Amino acid sequence: MGIAPYGYINKSHEDGKKDIAIKDPEASNIIWAFNEISKRHIPADHVRLQMNKREGVSM
Numbered sequence: 001m002g003i004a005p006y007g008y009i010n011k012s013h014e015d016g017k018k019d020i021a022i023k024d025p026e027a028s029n030i031i032w033a034f035n036e037i038s039k040r041h042i043p044a045d046h047v048r049l050q051m052n053k054r055e056g057v058s059m
Contacts, residue, residue: 006030029054 004010007027008020029051036047 025055 004020004023007023007030009023011019011021013019032054033047033051036042036050037044
């Protein structure tokens with residue numbers, strides 16, 4: 001299993017099974033970004049710049 005995408009975290013269970021789980025506040029940032037892009041009011045690049053200023057972003 002590789003690195004989990006932004007907004008998720010890698011998890012290992014006691015039985016050795018690996019999984020990914022939602023990680024807040026990053027996951028809420030991704031949800032916000034997708035909602036903003038779907039509105040089509042501002043370009044995706046501007047959404048990306050605004051998202052990078054939000055709490056929890058560590059890129």
